Amino acid sequence: MMDAGRHPNIRLLSYSEVVEVHGYVGNFQVRVKQKPRYVDIERCTGCGACVEACVWKDRVYSEYEAGLGLRGAAYIPFAQAVPMKAVIDPNSCLFLTRGKCSQKCVQACEARAIHFDQKEEFIDLKVGAVVLATGYELTDHPSLARYGYGLYDNVIDGIQFERLSSAAGPTGGRIVTRDGRVPETVVFLHCIGSRDEDAHEYCSRICCMYGAKQAHLALEKTGGRVYQFYIDMRTAGKGYEEFYKRMQHEGVRYIRGKVAEVVPDAENGKLLVRGEDTLLGRYVEIPADLVVLLTAIKPAEGSRELGKLFGVAVDKDGFFAEAHPKLRPVDTTTDGVFLAGCCQSPKDIPDTVAQASGAAAKAIVLLSKREIEIDPTVAEVDRDKCSGCGECILACPYHAIERVEGKAQVNIALCKGCGTCVGACLAKAIIGHHFTDEELIAQIEGIFEREPEYSFP
């Protein structure tokens, strides 16, 4: 993180989103919207005086602490944030929401970095290659309610467990229930929202292993009983199966079966985890102090819209579609746009890093060429015949045609020569080079010209 923030060749545009993309491989023009932080990052020293001064200090749920910790309206996301600059949350800041606040943050800031009149800015970039690495979020599918998610304080998800366990987290690394007790029993539920036709059909791939790791931390830090309800353990990865075996030896109790429900026990304030042990064929009910849902990865919100900007399709689950599932797992159908990490499919950290380096290598190969050669087997519009009806623009799957001065024009760098527009054109104004009507008709005539020497049975 630090390296990326310091690298002389990297310009970091945080709190920013891509809003417009034009151009093609080697020549993308990208417009980036930088959202107002209400803090001048050139002046801000990251001292935290505004964070201390904010009247909303510790009154807003912290995204970084996954809702388990609090922050103010003026805040620094976490101790190692890059850039180490404050930000003012427009949804909770009193001044920005109601127009009324004593603005203690402004008074506290010696660097005079806080500017409530800051507006969003647009930055135009020219790039030759693009890597999409938009990541994932954990599913919050409504069917999770059957496990008490969102209903009971002591049902948490995997990221919340990470924050509990982190020494820098809201509890200083103590794994405790919401009311501060050290849990006697922690129950982990696998495949929550994954391998589930009601939510996501796919295997989320990382949960078996992060569940095993969290079981280790729970055992070590609570000394209590740790259960894991699983469907199948999937530990494909270097050292993974060995780690799972180690957890079994450390005393994690693995129960093969899917939990039916999690309900509160009115008598002792615990949660009752009810399910079936399918290996023993019997009903089990475990009183738990803390229930951890190993929730599935799903594509980050907004990835479908971002994909549209770059002409990258998403698959049925919403992950970005690679150009070929085996041979081109890093490319997309848009030349010059590559994929890295969980935006393409659920994957663990080593695979993510490997794919990211793969995407970088692909981008470097492209950039190192200086020039690209554009295949001439593309469509061309005869402007004299074109009526400007726009049928071809609608038909083109690659967004390669635009209207210029009332007539269609093909962007040859985007055109793949598929011929869809040639067929769609009512005025026969488009020719597909190397696949002209004359060539294709000649080819057909070549077959039928001579007397058949045989007949099909």
Added chain:
Amino acid sequence: MNRMGEYRKPRIGVYICQCGSNIAATVDTEAVAEFASRLDGVVLTRVNKYTCSDPGQATIRKDIQEQKLDRVVIAACTPRMHEPTFRRTLESAGLNPYYLEMTNIREQVSWVHPAGEAATHKAMDLVAAAVERVHLHRALYPRKSPIEPAALVVGAGIAGIQAALDIADAGYQVYLVEREPTIGGKMAQLDKTFPTLDCAT
């Protein structure tokens, strides 16, 4: 038409590939070649064991130069496989690479039909079609477009950071765009990571 505007009959070379026994076991390649030699514009036909091999390509180059071929038809495997190979062959012999027509007598004939006359006749039909078409081929020229030596990385979690660092280390400008106020993504929220239990941040 040649450059002077007068029609000049093309000089077409037809190469029938046996692909070892992949094609030859099913299609009578000699018969296809004999058939092709009688087609309009064809001045030369050859049967090769492996047309894509170095000697196979060398023969085509030699024929283009010595026999003044100006069109080439290759009946072999799918153009997805070797069209780029043979286009380079034509180019290296001084002929525009788009004067090539490939017809697929492997995936579309020998691999999908039983050996016999019908398969051979189908191969003949495909060759006849390719010859008709290659008459109309024109020289095409690829266009060049400069590349902007910079990259955009969208998302600054572990994937985006890694990609950005690698590209930046290669000496290119990288724009790393992150929608949150800080980079780090989900990884920055993790405590320890499996299976080695080392720290995430």
